[in-house]
Amino acid sequence: MNELTREINTLQYLEEKCTGCKLCTMVCPHGVFAMEGDVARVVRRDACMECGACMLNCPSEAIAVDSGVGCAAAMIYAALTGREEPTCG
Amino acid sequence: MFSEPKEITPTHSRMTAANRWDNILARWGWRRDRHWVVPGLYALGNPTPESPVFVTANYTLSFDAVRTALAGVDCYILVLLTYAINVWCAAGKGTFGTDELVERIAETRLGEVVSHRRLILPQLGATGVNAWEVKRRSGFTVTFGPVRAKDIPAYMAAGKATPEMRLVRFTFTDRLLQIPIELVSLFLWFLGAGVVAWFAGGWLTVAAVGAAYLAGTVVFPLLLPWIPTRDFSSKGFIVGGLCLLPFAVLALGKPEATLVWRWVLAAGLMLALPAVTAFIALNYTGASTFTSKTGVRREMSRYIPIMAVCFGLGVIAVLTVGILWWVGIR
Numbered sequence: 001m002n003e004l005t006r007e008i009n010t011l012q013y014l015e016e017k018c019t020g021c022k023l024c025t026m027v028c029p030h031g032v033f034a035m036e037g038d039v040a041r042v043v044r045r046d047a048c049m050e051c052g053a054c055m056l057n058c059p060s061e062a063i064a065v066d067s068g069v070g071c072a073a074a075m076i077y078a079a080l081t082g083r084e085e086p087t088c089g
Numbered sequence: 090m091f092s093e094p095k096e097i098t099p100t101h102s103r104m105t106a107a108n109r110w111d112n113i114l115a116r117w118g119w120r121r122d123r124h125w126v127v128p129g130l131y132a133l134g135n136p137t138p139e140s141p142v143f144v145t146a147n148y149t150l151s152f153d154a155v156r157t158a159l160a161g162v163d164c165y166i167l168v169l170l171t172y173a174i175n176v177w178c179a180a181g182k183g184t185f186g187t188d189e190l191v192e193r194i195a196e197t198r199l200g201e202v203v204s205h206r207r208l209i210l211p212q213l214g215a216t217g218v219n220a221w222e223v224k225r226r227s228g229f230t231v232t233f234g235p236v237r238a239k240d241i242p243a244y245m246a247a248g249k250a251t252p253e254m255r256l257v258r259f260t261f262t263d264r265l266l267q268i269p270i271e272l273v274s275l276f277l278w279f280l281g282a283g284v285v286a287w288f289a290g291g292w293l294t295v296a297a298v299g300a301a302y303l304a305g306t307v308v309f310p311l312l313l314p315w316i317p318t319r320d321f322s323s324k325g326f327i328v329g330g331l332c333l334l335p336f337a338v339l340a341l342g343k344p345e346a347t348l349v350w351r352w353v354l355a356a357g358l359m360l361a362l363p364a365v366t367a368f369i370a371l372n373y374t375g376a377s378t379f380t381s382k383t384g385v386r387r388e389m390s391r392y393i394p395i396m397a398v399c400f401g402l403g404v405i406a407v408l409t410v411g412i413l414w415w416v417g418i419r
Contacts, residue, residue: 009381026233026250027215029257030379050381051181053215067216068382069181071375072321072389075382 009048010066015039017062024054024063097202100131102160104153111149116266118273124149125173130197131156134163138204143234143241144190145211146171146179154238155211162245165203169193180217187219191226200228209234209241212255257378264310267376271306275369289411290354293343297336301362304332305369310376321380322392325370329363336362346419354410361403364396371396 011032018040024033025040030047033040033054040062052067077083104112115124128147133156142165145155155166169189171179179185190208194200210218212233220231235244235254244250279302286294309316309328316324340355371392374380413419 008387009383023220023233026255027212029213029236029255031252031256047379048381049379050383051216053180053213056217056219057215057221059221066382069375070377070380070382070385071372072385073372073375075386075389076372 009045009050010064011042011045011048011050012064013040013042014062015041017060019060019062021059023057023059027053027057029053096129097165097197098127098129098131100133100156100166102133102157104157108149108153112153115148115150117269122173126152126168128168128170128193130199130202131166131168133159133166134161136163136165138202140164140203141207141209141245142167142199142203143209144169144214145238146174146176146185148173148175148179151175151238155241158238158241162242165199167193167197167199167208176211177213177216180214183217185214186217187222187226190218190223190231194227194229206230207232211238212236212250213257259313259378261311263378264313267310268307271310271369271373271376275302275306286407288415289407290340290414293336293339294354294358294407294411297333297358297362300332300336301329301365304329305366305373308332309366309370310373313377320384320388320392321370321374321377322367322388322396325367326363328370329366330359332366333359333362346414350410350413350419353406357403357406357410359403360399361407364399364403367392368396368400 020035020038020040022035022040025035029051030044030049032042032044032048034043035041048065049070050065050067052065055063055065055067111124115121125147126149140163143155143159144167145151147168147170152166152168159166169179169185170193171184171189174182174184176185190210194208200206206229208223208229209232213236215233218231220233223229223231233250234241235250236257237254240250240254244254279298282298283295286298305325305328309325312328313324316327318324318327337355337359340358341351343351343354346354371388374385374388
């Protein structure tokens with residue numbers, strides 16, 4: 001799976017803002033964050049799929065990511081219909 | 090104490106024949122927006138005010154996964170209105186979100202039903218639910234449970250999720266279960282393409298179009314992790330090319346046609362149809378569990394022009410030999 005999950009992404013993390021709440025390590029579906037002592041560290045940056053769960057649940061705004069769906073069909077649909085934010089369904 | 094709380098609907102952990110049939114129809118995309126359960130509060134077993142509350146989406150596949158995983162557990166299931174969309178996709182859209190959760194807690198008067206203030210959410214709901222805001226607005230503490238409902242019993246027993254429970258996968262079985270919806274959603278396009286193909290080159294081209302369809306909807310998803318190269322589009326070109334090769338060879342051996350005619354047909358097939366398979370593969374990014382918006386956008390800008398040129402040239406070649414065939418120039 002490593003070969004497949006290697007993707008570029010826009011994840012940015014400011015470790016000095018971390019409060020040690022651990023939520024990012026719990027919500028990330030690809031194990032991007034792990035606790036090292038009292039702070040979260042980015043341990044699998046390339047696996048980030050930009051779902052935005054960590055950013056949404058970070059209490060100190062230490063995480064920024066241009067989140068959205070990694071779905072070509074949604075983006076093509078949005079481009080054809082002129083909608084801004086591509087979503088599913 | 091109770092000021093007429095909202096109705097709590099009893100449910101159970103069995104899969105009835107009707108449930109199974111509903112799940113099969115959902116997998117085949119039959120009336121895909123109709124596979125819903127009524128949002129609200131459900132009681133599984135004989136829950137008490139101390140019993141845990143699990144939150145899920147009002148999609149039958151989601152609700153069924155949760156209630157069957159909780160067999161033998163006395164608990165409440167709070168079903169959010171996600172318009173018959175699964176938890177992760179609904180969270181991405183925001184319908185499985187903070188606002189809906191806070192409103193559903195109030196609407197069901199959950200605070201009067203249970204004495205504690207804890208909710209267990211599926212981990213993938215975190216894309217739409219801000220645990221801190223839910224706490225601030227409703228008083229309920231959100232705990233993100235495992236990704237998969239079937240891990241809930243082990244999660245409850247251990248009191249926490251293991252790292253393994255926190256990771257999404259994309260197994261062979263996951264991909265196998267998605268094949269019906271891929272087949273169904275593209276069927277009419279390919280039916281139309283098959284009709285055009287018959288006029289252009291007879292049954293050989295019809296079969297080639299069918300091969301491109303199955304290469305994109307069946308072969309590509311199943312072989313995904315084992316196809317060399319990284320992005321979905323190039324994987325699609327590889328699978329499409331290999332699946333179309335036998336038809337190009339058959340085109341070269343087509344009787345009663347000149348060598349030039351045969352080569353143009355073979356080249357046309359090899360240009361147009363692997364590009365179609367690659368396009369299906371590119372669109373499969375949204376069905377997968379690991380592609381990022383940035384990565385997909387980059388892949389689209391890199392490969393869609395290539396697909397368009399290959400497809401355009403290939404169609405021109407096939408239609409040209411088709412027209413020549415009908416007017417008697419072979």
